Amino acid sequence: MIATTSNREVPTVELESLDILWFQVSGTLCNLTCHHCFISCSPTNKTYGYLSLEDVEKQLRLSVDQGVREYYFTGGEPFLNRDLVPMIERSLNYGPVTVLTNGTVLKEAWLERLQSAAETSIYSLEFRVSIDGPTSEINDPIRGAGTFNRALEGIRKLSAYGFLPIVTMTQTWEDSESEEILNQFRKNLMQVGNDRPRLKILPRLKIGAEAERTSGYETYEKITPDMMDGYDTSQLLCSHSRVVTDRGIAVCPILIDSPSAILGETLNEATRSFELTHGACYTCYQYGAICTNPSSKRSQDS
Amino acid sequence: MISLLNNSLTYQKSGENCDMDRQTFAFFGGIYNNYLALAAAIDDANSRGAEKLFCLGDLGAFGPYPDRVFPLLIENDVQTVQGNYDHSIGNGLNDCQCGYTDPRDNHFAQISYDYTLANSSTSNCEWLKQLPTEIRFEVAGLRFLLCHGSPRKTNEFLWESTTSTHFLNRLTDEYQADVILGTHTGLHWSRELSEDRLFVNVGVLGRPANDGQTNVWYTMIEVIQSPGKSQVKLEFIPVEYDWERLVAEMHSEELPVEFQETIRTGWWTTCLEVLPGKERLRGRY
Numbered sequence A: 001m002i003a004t005t006s007n008r009e010v011p012t013v014e015l016e017s018l019d020i021l022w023f024q025v026s027g028t029l030c031n032l033t034c035h036h037c038f039i040s041c042s043p044t045n046k047t048y049g050y051l052s053l054e055d056v057e058k059q060l061r062l063s064v065d066q067g068v069r070e071y072y073f074t075g076g077e078p079f080l081n082r083d084l085v086p087m088i089e090r091s092l093n094y095g096p097v098t099v100l101t102n103g104t105v106l107k108e109a110w111l112e113r114l115q116s117a118a119e120t121s122i123y124s125l126e127f128r129v130s131i132d133g134p135t136s137e138i139n140d141p142i143r144g145a146g147t148f149n150r151a152l153e154g155i156r157k158l159s160a161y162g163f164l165p166i167v168t169m170t171q172t173w174e175d176s177e178s179e180e181i182l183n184q185f186r187k188n189l190m191q192v193g194n195d196r197p198r199l200k201i202l203p204r205l206k207i208g209a210e211a212e213r214t215s216g217y218e219t220y221e222k223i224t225p226d227m228m229d230g231y232d233t234s235q236l237l238c239s240h241s242r243v244v245t246d247r248g249i250a251v252c253p254i255l256i257d258s259p260s261a262i263l264g265e266t267l268n269e270a271t272r273s274f275e276l277t278h279g280a281c282y283t284c285y286q287y288g289a290i291c292t293n294p295s296s297k298r299s300q301d302s
Numbered sequence B: 001m002i003s004l005l006n007n008s009l010t011y012q013k014s015g016e017n018c019d020m021d022r023q024t025f026a027f028f029g030g031i032y033n034n035y036l037a038l039a040a041a042i043d044d045a046n047s048r049g050a051e052k053l054f055c056l057g058d059l060g061a062f063g064p065y066p067d068r069v070f071p072l073l074i075e076n077d078v079q080t081v082q083g084n085y086d087h088s089i090g091n092g093l094n095d096c097q098c099g100y101t102d103p104r105d106n107h108f109a110q111i112s113y114d115y116t117l118a119n120s121s122t123s124n125c126e127w128l129k130q131l132p133t134e135i136r137f138e139v140a141g142l143r144f145l146l147c148h149g150s151p152r153k154t155n156e157f158l159w160e161s162t163t164s165t166h167f168l169n170r171l172t173d174e175y176q177a178d179v180i181l182g183t184h185t186g187l188h189w190s191r192e193l194s195e196d197r198l199f200v201n202v203g204v205l206g207r208p209a210n211d212g213q214t215n216v217w218y219t220m221i222e223v224i225q226s227p228g229k230s231q232v233k234l235e236f237i238p239v240e241y242d243w244e245r246l247v248a249e250m251h252s253e254e255l256p257v258e259f260q261e262t263i264r265t266g267w268w269t270t271c272l273e274v275l276p277g278k279e280r281l282r283g284r285y
Helices: A053-066 A084-091 A108-120 A136-143 A147-160 A175-191 A209-213 A279-287 B035-047 B066-075 B084-090 B103-118 B122-129 B165-174 B243-252 B257-265 B277-282
Strands: A002-005 A008-013 A020-024 A070-074 A097-101 A125-130 A166-170 A198-202 A241-245 A248-250 A262-264 B021-028 B052-055 B135-139 B142-146 B179-182 B189-192 B198-201 B216-226 B229-239
Touching (some): A020 A053, A053 A084, A175 A198, B035 B066, B035 B243, B084 B103, B084 B122, B243 B257
Parallel strands (some): A020 A070, A070 A097
Antiparallel strands (some): B021 B216
């Protein structure tokens, strides 16, 4: 489908299948203020607030009829929400759960409960921990002083409780440096007990704080209707996902700062198609399902 | 009625069904050039009274001599679904469309893909190209849907620990099936769904199930029809075969020692990044 916005034709994407339900569980509140955060989360950004346990339970019940396959918890820093542990425990009765965390506030008592919940569920509980380089010299200027060691300590705790965290990195280095940087990273992770490192590299999303740090999207970095010819739309998160926030249902976790991202109050209202007007849509188009775990990624059709 | 017992979903005899009609089917997944395991599985299924044999695709990968798989399938009338590997080889594409994300996994996948493509005859490539992407049939009122990854996408991974039951219920609704069978992940599992429907990953014959055992797995389903009802008995079957010969042939074909190790030890050494946490933790690497 094609829509016209500001005298420019833009493609639209239908929600083909609600496979992944996200919970913006701590809103835009985070204990860190990373310079590349695409929604500028911080200890004081209250644009979006916490979800309650009741909010999550209600959406879990509704998700059954929608046939949702997986649940993701994000923020901000999800563990700032004091109900996160029971939220995860209850979600594991419905399906697989992934938590996107910076790893710096994990408490062993929480991990003990979550280890037990993961062992008794038939579903996976995954943790994705954000670190942005193999050393504090690379990571800390982006994520804050001391965050490298604190995140590694989080990896150590998760490993000790039997989890295999997926470490996600926004690529802030040149491609030619990748092999050396990633090998260094694996060594550091193994030193804290993460003997099977799983790495996920994310492209830079040039919005929010990152647009201030480097540059925003150029005007040509937009998806045009002809770019959609023969393109497999299942690569785009908006074709199979929605986000529960305290302000309504959003199209994807990347764009929640955009007024057009909120599609309705309820999941049923938020099934309408979405116009791909944003620079971040261009990045999603280029890299495909950037927010999804490797185990759930669907390869492009040939 | 279906019920789960160890590796099998087992029909519970009521003692009243003297007028029963039984039909037995065998389902093979992911051959990965392992013609020795395929031959052993065909013999085993025939000895167990299978009336019809099916293969859910991905005939090529890790193993040696791709062309040795085809006569076994054709001569034994094994109805075969096209997997992503078969689509790639059949159409001469550049890679297997396996969906790996890790550079190491893609490196090893490319080695086996290039070997398989270079060693597949033109006529066998043509045979792969014409395979259907799904097979449907009905037995005793039960609608069977055979696919490779999922009914909606050939290379979609449906892992046991990352696939909710209500998602599978939705697939059976949308694709109007009572029993959906797939493969693609390499690990066999099943899930009972609403209204006595069933999802089955039939496993693969190409390499062990990342469990430290050298055997591979296939699936038998017996459909039992008695007046007024249809019942399904599902069993995952371990297959022993001459894996030492396979390893020797992989060695002589200069296929990676990492592939040989998997066949020899039962632990996956490559293609690990796509495994969910729960499945990954069960393996050695």
